[in-house]
Amino acid sequence: MFFDKNAETLPRSELEALQLERLKKTAALCYEKSPLYKNKLDEAGFPPDKITSLADLKHIPFTVKEDFRDNYPFGMFTAPMREILRLHASSGTTGKPTVVGYTRKDLDTWSDCVARLIVAVGANGDDIAQVAFGYGLFTGALGLHYALEKIGASIIPISSGNTEKQVTLMKDFGTTVLVSTPSYALHIGETAKEMGVGNDLRLRLGLFGSEGCTAEMRGQIEKSLNLFATDNYGMSEVMGPGVSGECEYRRGLHLNEDHFLPEIIDPVTGETLPEGEKGELVLTTLTKEGLPVLRYRTRDITVLTYEKCECGRTHARMAKTTGRTDDMLKIRGVNVFPSQIDSVIMVIGEVAPHYEIVASREGNHDTLEVRVELIDSSVLDSYAQLEGLRDKIRHNLRVVLGIDVKVSLVEPKSIARSAGKAKRVIDNRPK
Ligand code: DLL
Numbered sequence: 001m002f003f004d005k006n007a008e009t010l011p012r013s014e015l016e017a018l019q020l021e022r023l024k025k026t027a028a029l030c031y032e033k034s035p036l037y038k039n040k041l042d043e044a045g046f047p048p049d050k051i052t053s054l055a056d057l058k059h060i061p062f063t064v065k066e067d068f069r070d071n072y073p074f075g076m077f078t079a080p081m082r083e084i085l086r087l088h089a090s091s092g093t094t095g096k097p098t099v100v101g102y103t104r105k106d107l108d109t110w111s112d113c114v115a116r117l118i119v120a121v122g123a124n125g126d127d128i129a130q131v132a133f134g135y136g137l138f139t140g141a142l143g144l145h146y147a148l149e150k151i152g153a154s155i156i157p158i159s160s161g162n163t164e165k166q167v168t169l170m171k172d173f174g175t176t177v178l179v180s181t182p183s184y185a186l187h188i189g190e191t192a193k194e195m196g197v198g199n200d201l202r203l204r205l206g207l208f209g210s211e212g213c214t215a216e217m218r219g220q221i222e223k224s225l226n227l228f229a230t231d232n233y234g235m236s237e238v239m240g241p242g243v244s245g246e247c248e249y250r251r252g253l254h255l256n257e258d259h260f261l262p263e264i265i266d267p268v269t270g271e272t273l274p275e276g277e278k279g280e281l282v283l284t285t286l287t288k289e290g291l292p293v294l295r296y297r298t299r300d301i302t303v304l305t306y307e308k309c310e311c312g313r314t315h316a317r318m319a320k321t322t323g324r325t326d327d328m329l330k331i332r333g334v335n336v337f338p339s340q341i342d343s344v345i346m347v348i349g350e351v352a353p354h355y356e357i358v359a360s361r362e363g364n365h366d367t368l369e370v371r372v373e374l375i376d377s378s379v380l381d382s383y384a385q386l387e388g389l390r391d392k393i394r395h396n397l398r399v400v401l402g403i404d405v406k407v408s409l410v411e412p413k414s415i416a417r418s419a420g421k422a423k424r425v426i427d428n429r430p431k
Pocket of ligand 1 (some may be wrong): 039090139141143208209210211212213231232233234235236237240242243298300321324
C-alpha cells in the first residue's frame with residue numbers, strides 16, 4: 001500500500017534529477033542563511049553554484065553533532081523564529097542538547113514522510129494506535145502522532161511509562177497498533193503476560209524504532225505481543241522518524257530519497273564508499289526550510305541497496321543498522337557491537353531478553369561482562385544447571401565476538417526496564 005505512490009515509485013532517473021535540483025536549492029539556502037555553512041563551503045572552495053551533479057556532493061564538507069552543540073540553541077536555523085512552529089531537542093550523553101526547529105512546511109513534509117512508512121506496513125484509518133513513545137522534546141511521539149492522524153487512525157496519546165495502564169488501555173480500547181521502542185515493547189509484552197491478558201489483546205502491528213532491534217529481538221516481541229513488528233529509523237538532526245522504514249516485505253528500510261540524499265562513507269577516512277559496502281550513513285536534507293543539513297554524519301553503520309523492491313518502491317533501502325560508530329566497544333583490540341551480544345542473548349530460552357553489558361579495566365586489561373537475567377530463579381539453586389547455562393552463553397558469545405566474556409546470571413526482574421531507548425552498556429573504563 002502507498003501513501004504517495006507517484007513519489008515512492010519515481011523512476012531512478014527522474015528521482016536523481018529531482019534530487020539534484022533540490023540539492024542545489026538546499027545548498028544555496030544554507031550558504032545564504034547560515035554563517036556556519038557559508039564558512040564551511042567557502043573553506044572547501046565549493047560554493048553552491050559549483051554543484052552540477054550529484055557526484056559533487058563529495059566536495060561538500062560534513063556536518064557533525066558538535067556543529068549543533070556549538071551553535072546552541074538556534075544558530076543552525078535558516079528560517080526566522082517567527083516561521084519556526086515547533087522545537088524539539090535530543091539530549092546526548094554529554095554536553096548541550098541538540099535543538100531542532102520546523103517551519104509549517106517542514107511539519108507537513110515530516111508527517112507525510114512518516115505516513116508513507118506506516119502505510120507501507122499496512123497501518124490505516126481503521127487502526128487504533130497507542131503511542132507509547134515519550135511525548136515531549138523527543139521527536140518520536142509527535143512524529144508518529146501527526147502521521148497517524150494524517151492517515152485517519154484513532155490515536156491513544158498515552159506516552160511512555162505506566163506499563164500496567166498501557167496494557168489495560170490496550171485491552172479495553174482494542175488497540176491494534178503499538179508505537180514504541182522495541183525494548184519497551186518487550187517490557188509491555190512481559191507485563192501483559194503477568195497481568196494474564198496476553199490473549200485478550202487485539203494488536204496486529206508494531207511500529208517500532210528509535211533504537212536497534214536485532215532479528216532475534218524482533219522474534220521475541222512478535223511472539224509475546226502477537227503482532228507484525230516493523231522498524232523505522234531517523235534522527236532529530238535530520239527530521240526525526242520518517243527518514244526510512246520497512247515495507248511489508250521487511251527487506252531493508254526504504255529511505256524517503258526525494259527528501260533525504262543518502263551516502264555511505266568510510267568512518268575513518270571520510271571517503272564515499274561504492275554501493276553495497278558497509279559504512280557510516282551520511283544524510284543531506286533536500287526539502288527542509290527551517291533546519292537543512294548538508295552531509296550530516298549519522299554515526300550509524302549500514303549498507304544501501306538501490307535494487308527495486310518487490311513492493312514497487314524505487315527508493316534506496318538501508319539495512320537495519322548494526323550499531324553506531326560511537327557504540328562500538330574496543331575490547332582487547334577487538335571491535336564489539338552491542339547488537340552482536342543481543343543476537344546471542346535473545347535466542348537463549350532460559351534467560352529473559354533483558355541484559356547489561358559492562359566494560360571494565362583491570363590493570364591494562366579490558367574485560368567485558370554480560371549480565372543476563374534468568375526467567376526462573378530456581379536455576380540459582382542448582383550449581384550444575386547454572387554452570388551449564390553460563391557455559392552455553394559464554395561459548396555462543398565467544399563464537400560471535402571472538403573473545404572471552406564473563407557471563408553473570410542474575411535474579412529475574414533485577415535489570416532495570418526502559419520505557420524509551422534501553423541503555424544496556426555501562427563502560428566503567430577510565431576515559
Ligand atoms: O530516535 C528518531 C526516531 C524516533 C526514529 C522514533 C524512529 C522512531 P534521536 O533521538 O535523535 O531520534 O536518535 C537518533 O537513534 O542516529 C540511531 O542511532 C538511533 N535509531 C533511530 N532509529 C533507529 C532504528 C530518534 N530504527 C539515533 N534502528 C540514530 C536503529 C535507530 N537505531
